[in-house]
Amino acid sequence: MTKEEVRGATEEEQQAQSKKALKKQQKEAEKAAKKAEKQAKLAAEQQSTEEDDFAKDRYGVLAMVQSQQKLDRTLVRVQDLTPEKADQLIWLRARVHTSRAKGKQCFLVLRQQQFNVQALVAVGDRASKQMVKFAANITKESIVDVEALVRKVEQKIESCSQQDVELHIERIFVISQAEPRLPLQLEDAVRADGEGEEEGRATVNQDTRLDNRVIDLRTTTSQAIFRLQSGVCQLFRDTLTKKGFVEIQTPKIISAASEGGANVFTVSYFKTSAYLAQSPQLYKQMCICADFDKVFCVGPVFRAEDSNTHRHLTEFVGLDIEMAFNYHYHEVIDSITDTMVQIFKGLRDNFQTEIQTVNKQFPSEPFKFLEPTLRLEFTEAVAMLREAGVEMGDEDDLSTPNEKLLGRLVKEKYDTDFYVLDKYPLAVRPFYTMPDPSNPKYSNSYDMFMRGEEILSGAQRIHDAQLLTERALHHQIDLEKIKAYIDSFRYGAPPHGGGGIGLERVCMLYLGLHNVRQTSMFPRDPKRLTP
Amino acid sequence: MPMYQVKPIYRREMEIDLPTCMYKLPNIHSQQGNSCTSEHALQNGEVDPAVKALEARQDEIMKKLYELKAAVEGLAKTVTTPDADLDLTVSSSLSPQSSSSTTFKGTTDLDTLLGKDLGALRDIVINANPAQPPLTLLVLHSLLCQRYRVLSTVHVHSSVASVPPQLLSCLGPRHADSYARHMFQLGFTLIWKDVPKLQMKFSVQNMCPIEGEANVARFLFKLLAPYPSDPALATLVDSWVDTAFFQLAECSAKERAAVLRALNSTLGRSPWLAGPEFSLADIASYCCVLQSGSASSAPANVQRWLKACENLGHFSPAKVLLQ
Numbered sequence: 001m002t003k004e005e006v007r008g009a010t011e012e013e014q015q016a017q018s019k020k021a022l023k024k025q026q027k028e029a030e031k032a033a034k035k036a037e038k039q040a041k042l043a044a045e046q047q048s049t050e051e052d053d054f055a056k057d058r059y060g061v062l063a064m065v066q067s068q069q070k071l072d073r074t075l076v077r078v079q080d081l082t083p084e085k086a087d088q089l090i091w092l093r094a095r096v097h098t099s100r101a102k103g104k105q106c107f108l109v110l111r112q113q114q115f116n117v118q119a120l121v122a123v124g125d126r127a128s129k130q131m132v133k134f135a136a137n138i139t140k141e142s143i144v145d146v147e148a149l150v151r152k153v154e155q156k157i158e159s160c161s162q163q164d165v166e167l168h169i170e171r172i173f174v175i176s177q178a179e180p181r182l183p184l185q186l187e188d189a190v191r192a193d194g195e196g197e198e199e200g201r202a203t204v205n206q207d208t209r210l211d212n213r214v215i216d217l218r219t220t221t222s223q224a225i226f227r228l229q230s231g232v233c234q235l236f237r238d239t240l241t242k243k244g245f246v247e248i249q250t251p252k253i254i255s256a257a258s259e260g261g262a263n264v265f266t267v268s269y270f271k272t273s274a275y276l277a278q279s280p281q282l283y284k285q286m287c288i289c290a291d292f293d294k295v296f297c298v299g300p301v302f303r304a305e306d307s308n309t310h311r312h313l314t315e316f317v318g319l320d321i322e323m324a325f326n327y328h329y330h331e332v333i334d335s336i337t338d339t340m341v342q343i344f345k346g347l348r349d350n351f352q353t354e355i356q357t358v359n360k361q362f363p364s365e366p367f368k369f370l371e372p373t374l375r376l377e378f379t380e381a382v383a384m385l386r387e388a389g390v391e392m393g394d395e396d397d398l399s400t401p402n403e404k405l406l407g408r409l410v411k412e413k414y415d416t417d418f419y420v421l422d423k424y425p426l427a428v429r430p431f432y433t434m435p436d437p438s439n440p441k442y443s444n445s446y447d448m449f450m451r452g453e454e455i456l457s458g459a460q461r462i463h464d465a466q467l468l469t470e471r472a473l474h475h476q477i478d479l480e481k482i483k484a485y486i487d488s489f490r491y492g493a494p495p496h497g498g499g500g501i502g503l504e505r506v507c508m509l510y511l512g513l514h515n516v517r518q519t520s521m522f523p524r525d526p527k528r529l530t531p
Numbered sequence: 532m533p534m535y536q537v538k539p540i541y542r543r544e545m546e547i548d549l550p551t552c553m554y555k556l557p558n559i560h561s562q563q564g565n566s567c568t569s570e571h572a573l574q575n576g577e578v579d580p581a582v583k584a585l586e587a588r589q590d591e592i593m594k595k596l597y598e599l600k601a602a603v604e605g606l607a608k609t610v611t612t613p614d615a616d617l618d619l620t621v622s623s624s625l626s627p628q629s630s631s632s633t634t635f636k637g638t639t640d641l642d643t644l645l646g647k648d649l650g651a652l653r654d655i656v657i658n659a660n661p662a663q664p665p666l667t668l669l670v671l672h673s674l675l676c677q678r679y680r681v682l683s684t685v686h687v688h689s690s691v692a693s694v695p696p697q698l699l700s701c702l703g704p705r706h707a708d709s710y711a712r713h714m715f716q717l718g719f720t721l722i723w724k725d726v727p728k729l730q731m732k733f734s735v736q737n738m739c740p741i742e743g744e745a746n747v748a749r750f751l752f753k754l755l756a757p758y759p760s761d762p763a764l765a766t767l768v769d770s771w772v773d774t775a776f777f778q779l780a781e782c783s784a785k786e787r788a789a790v791l792r793a794l795n796s797t798l799g800r801s802p803w804l805a806g807p808e809f810s811l812a813d814i815a816s817y818c819c820v821l822q823s824g825s826a827s828s829a830p831a832n833v834q835r836w837l838k839a840c841e842n843l844g845h846f847s848p849a850k851v852l853l854q
Contacts, residue, residue: 330710348689370686370722377712383651387736412735413656415688415724422712 055128059135061174062145078112081162085150092146092167093175095218097186101136108135109160110146110167114220114357116160119148119167126170135169141178141186141215147171183212190219192361206517213522213531221361224354225519228347229507231354233298235346236319239339245294245323250283252276252300256481265304265314276302279500284322285461286488288496294323294335301500306526310515311453311505315524319506321458322498329434329444329460330375332497333420336456337373340418340448344369347510355511364512367417367451374419376410378442381421384409395441397428407452417509422446424459431475432468432485434460434497444497450509458499465489607802641679641716644754646734652682654718657747658730661694661723665744666818666849668729669701671751672719673848678755682706682715688724698723701852717754745776745815752811759805768805771812779819791820791829798832802839813840818849 076090094110094117101107104123109116121127121135138144148167156163188202189209209216216222237247253267253274265276280297287295301318321339325331344367347355355366385392385402388409398406410419426435426443436442445459462468465486472479472486479486507519517523522531549555645653659665675681683702687694702721708714731741731750741747749772752758759765778790794816797804804812817840820826826837840846 328710344689367689369689371689372684372686374686374720375712377651379713380651380654384735387734409735413654413732414686414720414722415658 053128053130055126055131058127058171059131059173061177065175078110078115078117078162081117081150081165081167083152083164086152086165088150089170090148090150092148093143094146096138096140096142096144098140099136099138101132104129104132106132106136108138108169110144114223114354115162117162117165117167118157118160119146119169121169121172131172135172138172138174139178139180141182141218142174143176145171145173145175182215184208184215186215186219189216190221190361192363206515210517210523210528211531217521220357224357225507225511225513226521228351228354228358228511229503229519231347231351232343232503232506232510233319235343236296236298236339239342240294240296240321243294243335243339245296245321246287246292248284248287248292248295248297250277250280250297250299252302254282256484263303263305265302278303279318280320281322281498281500282485282488284320284498285485285496288322288324289488289491289493293494294321296321298503301502308526311508313504313516313520313523313525316505316516316520317503318500319503320498320500322496324494324496325460326495329495329497332458332460332499333375333422333446334372336448336458336499337375337420341369341371341373343506344418344510345371358511358513362511362513367510367512368411368415369418370414370416374410374414374416375422375446376419377423378421378425379423381406395425395427397425403449403454404452407449410449411452417451418449420446420448429459431471431477432459432461433471434462446499448499448501450506451512453505453509455505455509456499456501458497460495460497463489463493463495603807607807641754646737652712652715652718653733654682654720655751656720656722656732658688658722658724658726658732660726660729661691661698663729664698664701664852665729665747666822666852667744667748667815668721668751669848669852670814670818670845671748671755672702674755674845675717675719675751676703679716680714681717681719682709682712683719684709684721686720686722688722690725691723694723697852701848703848743776745772748772748811748815752814759810764805768810768812771804772815775812775815775819779816779823779825787823787825791825791833794820794836795830795832798836803836809843814845817846821846821849821853 073091075093076085078092078094092110094112097109097111097116099106099108106121108119108121110119121132123129123132146167146169148169148171150165151168152164153166157166184204185202189204191201191203204216217226241247253269254277255274264278266273267276268274279301280299284295284297297318297320299318299320300315302315303312304314305312321332321336323332323335348367379394381398382392382394385406388405390402390405392402406421407417411417422445423436423442424445424447425441426433427441429443429445434444436444443459445457447454447458448456462471468486468489469479472482502516504516504519504523507513508516511519513519517525641653657665657668659668672681672683676683683706685699685702687699702719706715712718728742729744729747731747732738733741741750749758749769759768774790774793778786794804801807803809804816813836817837820829820833820837829837
């Protein structure tokens with residue numbers, strides 16, 4: 001019984017409490033009712049003042065896409081918007097590039113990568129005044145879903161890539177909103193060199209671009225550059241694979257500096273230290289000794305050079321080739337130059353729109369080349385430079401200004417931006433370079449140039465341990481440090497040669513750009529580690 | 532003094548009142564005395580050894596020239612008469628020793644013609660449009676190859692999409708030593724390129740590009756043989772070269788027929804276009820007649836001359852391309 005009593009007592013208490021609560025609830029309900037009334041009034045007022053928004057469900061900010069539903073909606077690509085699609089109702093997802101409201105109309109430029117199209121929201125039977133206002137207020141760079149009617153235009157729209165059609169928007173929903181303040185404006189970032197200064201318009205400097213790389217990469221120019229770069233890689237792989245080369249992967253953390261050791265990054269490696277690979281050369285050569293015959297590799301290369309020039313990076317992508325040859329190292333030169341020519345041809349034939357896009361911002365002459373590639377000898381280069389009034393010794397290396405001058409002279413005579421300079425003096429090449437058989441002053445080594453700048457340096461390597469030791473001693477290199485390298489040639493090695501190309505430099509020079517940072521997606525130089 | 536003396540007409544130290552408004556010159560007459568002594572020696576009957584040597588050399592040259600003339604005439608007879616149908620293989624095997632008229636042996640020297648040797652290959656670069664292959668230059672190239680160590684290379688410029696294979700091999704097979712450019716005397720680099728006019732570049736610093744096939748042909752021919760020293764003959768050769776390139780190759784059928792008539796009448800008078808010697812005029816005209824496709828419809832003298840040209844065996848590179 002006591003239990004019941006207790007229960008009864010608690011019930012009473014509860015009742016007492018609930019009475020209070022009820023009162024409270026009543027009050028709150030009244031408040032809410034009042035609020036609702038007010039809101040209803042407000043809404044009614046709005047509606048009465050701004051007339052009924054019949055297009056309410058045709059625009060808005062969509063809830064964050066968390067994969068709530070899987071729509072079977074097909075989205076059309078901007079680049080596919082051609083006059084054939086005229087009068088079709090399509091769905092499209094794109095970024096708002098610019099928007100411009102004008103009375104009862106709002107013009108939007110919708111962008112997808114390097115393609116853009118003009119779109120129009122106009123007050124009519126599909127769109128209300130509010131919808132136009134909403135469209136005009138969408139921040140630049142926001143991503144929107146749009147349902148629109150494709151219409152042919154009578155006058156070409158010069159400012160867009162899709163010049164023959166425009167979109168008449170029927171529905172517009174924001175998928176992802178951009179912050180209203182952008183760190184840089186896209187139109188400033190694609191302004192042609194020098195143009196901005198004349199008209200007093202803003203230009204974006206290199207560092208601002210690199211600090212906000214994500215936005216800078218959205219520009220048509222950047223899009224084109226990196227599409228072309230991907231094309232270079234693709235063509236490099238395809239051409240070499242067709243020639244019977246094998247792609248290899250080499251380690252990037254190595255125990256000993258491969259060349260000298262002055263410009264190598266040291267990293268801590270458990271209880272000792274290791275280095276970042278300056279080039280995959282040692283491993284390429286070991287693969288040759290291991291009978292892979294012809295190999296190439298695409299991978300990062302690290303150089304700890306504290307030089308802040310337009311063409312040096314501390315990390316870049318190396319395209320490396322190494323091959324065994326039968327009798328003459330020109331077989332290697334022929335393979336490499338043919339690969340380069342195939343790349344240039346592929347770019348010329350398949351990437352013309354990208355090249356044109358980059359040219360709009362950074363005008364340059366089209367890249368010219370010869371097939372088969374022109375090969376000059378070092379002595380000829382020296383003769384050409386001397387004829388032009390340069391004083392230099394027979395065995396001096398080419399200085400950078402002389403390289404450029406030689407590039408101009410060769411261009412003038414042969415009209416080619418790509419050539420090979422063969423037979424460098426032995427004195428200016430690394431110790432593993434094979435000396436010339438007839439003249440000990442020269443060597444079986446070569447450099448390749450694009451627009452007067454060196455892109456590849458290669459040679460026939462010494463494949464004989466005995467001669468390699470001699471040459472190393474001549475260069476006063478500590479034999480202990482390169483023991484592993486020399487040892488790899490002790491068990492029979494085929495004659496071989498090769499070279500390495502910097503991907504960023506090739507892209508930069510092909511497009512005639514002036515800074516290698518433009519062709520590196522997230523460049524690393526002595527002053528930049530982010531983003 | 533073996534001879535009588537004559538009183539001087541004027542006094543040696545004559546006082547002349549010279550005007551002072553102009554600069555002064557030394558008296559010419561006062562210097563005459565020095566040369567008198569050597570004249571005396573000659574008048575004594577002693578012949579200067581230098582003159583003797585000169586005379587001997589002249590005699591020798593004349594003798595050689597007569598021999599050459601005889602050889603040439605003999606050969607010209609066999610070549611210009613269509614009946615003497617020399618087998619091509621025979622003529623080419625003979626030419627290095629006997630036929631002095633067809634392998635030009637001038638006193639040309641590359642150093643004097645192309646400038647000082649800088650210790651590197653002297654490379655002649657020719658930009659030609661694949662639509663108009665320069666037949667004359669190909670013929671001259673093969674003649675140059677007989678004369679010098681020529682490194683011949685063919686390239687395709689990126690302005691041209693593709694080139695038929697016979698144009699790529701038009702300079703003949705690759706030289707066995709082509710890997711060592713320094714071993715050659717002369718470079719002949721042919722680049723197939725989208726150019727409106729054929730172009731030749733040699734030295735970028737000291738020379739402007741030479742335009743037009745005719746002009747380049749003249750340049751190359753000078754490397755083979757000196758131009759005729761007789762200005763009239765040189766002009767004749769020049770005018771035939773121009774006629775060939777401007778009227779045979781580029782003009783209408785009517786004008787071509789007129790040129791063929793002119794050729795016919797000239798060839799009626801002499802075996803070759805510019806007189807008794809085979810010259811650039813013949814090379815250029817032959818190639819242009821062949822290129823214009825009027826070889827079969829040519830009049831009799833021209834037909835005979837065409838055949839004579841063919842017998843020389845220099846024109847195979849051009850004929851290969853036209854097939």
